Amino acid sequence: MNLFEDQNDEWAEKLAPILKKYKEKKHPLDYHNLYQLVVMVVLSAQDSDANINTIAPALFAVFPNMESLAASNKEALIPHISKVRNFGTKANWLIEIAQTIQKDENIPLTMDTLTALKGIGRKSANVIMREANVPAEGIIADLHVIRVAPRIGLIPESKDGIKVEKQLMQILPKNIWGEIGMSISFLGREICRPKPKCEDCPIKHICWYYRLKGQCP
Structure with missing residues (x-):
């Protein structure tokens, strides 16, 4: 057989x-809106959800939305994610994502548009789409x-x-x-x-x- x-x-x-x-x-990442989910999904690559949940409150107190992140830079972001694996690369990804999207309401929710962003592969896109309750593409x-x-x-x-x-x-x-x-x-x-x-x-x-x-x- x-x-x-x-x-x-x-x-x-x-x-x-x-x-x-x-x-x-709900996914184990303790997010409270779609912006937070996108950031946390990117940070969680090759790291634990528990670790990302630990650093998230302080991070989002400083960067509460996509606009604040887009207006920042890698050097300002790194101190808030320095306990995350590959934080330097992820800081670059997040700043580029934020500067591309600009506002929370512009966050894309299809496989092609999500995977076009730095640091978001199919696994991450599938997580974001599932939590956003949009039709699955994978x-x-x-x-x-x-x-x-x-x-x-x-x-x-x-x-x-x-x-x-x-x-x-x-x-x-x-x-x-x-x-x-x-x-x-x-x-x-x-x-x-x-x-x-x-x-x-x-x-x-x-x-x-x-x-x-x-x-x-």
Whole structure:
């Protein structure tokens, strides 16, 4: 049997328990508006959401909107993000984004327009679009999805997030794209961790490893 021959609707049915559990659950980044989300998503690349949440209040007290960020410069921004990984590069990205967009109401919400901005790839764009509740054009494939999706048996193992996203888009129906990536991510954050808590998993009965071995991987 080829694990990857399941039809789209069959996988949607199998994954329904995590969609029900996590649908519309807010992203772990503690943002309060779309501007903050964009900034925090850019800062979170190769860093933890928890770290970005820690530095965010002081950062946004100084730079409360896109206009204030656009009027600033890298040297003024860096002290507020110096605890973030690759802060120098990210400072350049954020200043360029702000100077391109200028105002909060100009923040774009399509895949092409978001990924045209410095520091925003498909994963980040998918997160922004999901949190903004606009139609999905892809599937969030963060590090948790990259780890968990193959473990479940959805796709072959890969470390390439773009490849993982494309494979998921091929096997999952478009009507769940907006929520399924984050649902798998939340599962990976809470239950299907590197050392998984299989007894708590709502989809262990369809999990490839669990089904094959009768136990956690």
